[in-house]
Amino acid sequence: MGKDDAQICVIANPASGTVARNPDALTRAMEVFGTAAELRPFKGDPAKTAEAAAREGFKIIVAAGGDGTVAGVAHALAGTDAALAVLPLGTFNYFARGLAMPEDPALAAAAILQGAPHPIKVGTLNGRVFLNNVAIGLYPAILEEREAAYARWGRSRLLAHLASLRTILRFQKPHRMRLKLDDTEQLIRTPMLFVARSAYQLDQFGLNGGEAISDDRFALFLAPQQTRLGFLRLALRLISKRVDHGRDVMVATPARIEVQIPRRRRISVALDGEQLTMQLPLEIALAPDRLQVILPPQKAGQMGGSEAAV
Structure with missing residues (x-):
């Protein structure tokens, strides 16, 4: 003690x-x-x-x-x-x-x-606990830009939002992924995969999935391949809680998720606001x-x- x-x-x-x-x-x-x-x-x-x-x-x-x-x-x-x-x-x-x-x-x-x-x-990502979310693609790029801005100007929510805008205007690099959602597999090309475990955070952005989280599953969001203007529209719809589920984002509610990216061994991942580099494949599940x-x-x-x- x-x-x-x-x-x-x-x-x-x-x-x-x-x-x-x-x-x-x-x-x-x-x-x-x-x-x-x-x-x-x-x-x-x-x-x-x-x-x-x-x-x-x-x-x-x-x-x-x-x-x-x-x-x-x-x-x-x-x-x-x-x-x-x-x-x-x-x-x-x-x-x-x-x-x-x-x-x-x-x-x-x-x-x-x-x-x-x-x-x-x-939730766990390759055995590491997370509480709010896991993301690959656009969101980790936002975190990298945000940390660079914090190092220069100090931390604030306004600066975080400005860093997000700067990243959106520069980002255009979709990933080709092989996803295993429970017992089904699919190939998809997307610039952002976002997995939520926080019903509160979903509610803050007007996103569906809170019931799935209460039912011991995850809320998985995939952004269709878009232009920079499309990303800006999505950001505005998130802020105003007007996201069109199905058009702006594709939604699934699996209990287990596996992500593989052909010809890649490691990838940058955002886990509860922290940027990490992790070994592929990514395995997302509930902690025992x-x-x-x-x-x-x-x-x-x-x-x-x-x-x-x-």
Whole structure:
């Protein structure tokens, strides 16, 4: 156990969006936790720090950062007795918002202290846990452009959107893929494959698939081969929640997905907002083990005994 027999370990990303803009945010949260929590900053992969904390016996491990930090901690905790809690200090915080976690750090810390653990099923990409989404094609290219902009100008949602626009205007490189969706196979040429495991994120963009996620499946979206103008139209329809399912995107709801790309061994992948290079084929499935997540009191009452993803 950590110093002073703390029951909570807070794993913080010093480079996360909110911490970089407002260093006092984490301080205010730690003041609310008091002696119940120990702070451990990390560099690189947060999973290593989370694994160590779980071995030491911490009951609650708080991922203080954005969706990438949360996914890394979740990867370490799935199937363990330790519960994941989220202190939303990133740029978009989709998973925390899906949990209805307050965005104010002090209020979020209070909600964690008053919350309750709840088991959920999470997705895996080649064995690595993800909570929101996995994508190949256009979206990883957007992340690469976004990180370059962050390094130069700092993190903000506006800058993220501008980087997305710049990528769309420059991107035109569809992939030829062999997809295995459950027991069916198909060949397809598409500039973007997007797999969702977050019903909340789908709702934010007016996309179908929330029921499939509750039914232990994924929502898979494929963009038809398009021009740059077509990409811009799709982006505008996503923002305004007016996507035409079937025309703008093709939708499937499989429980298992395998992606192969002829003559390629590795590919750039976006996983919960982090860009990774992964070995092909890509295998997407539900993790065999549940992840315990701390829900704020109001959300815990709504969820009841359900184990669906949030």
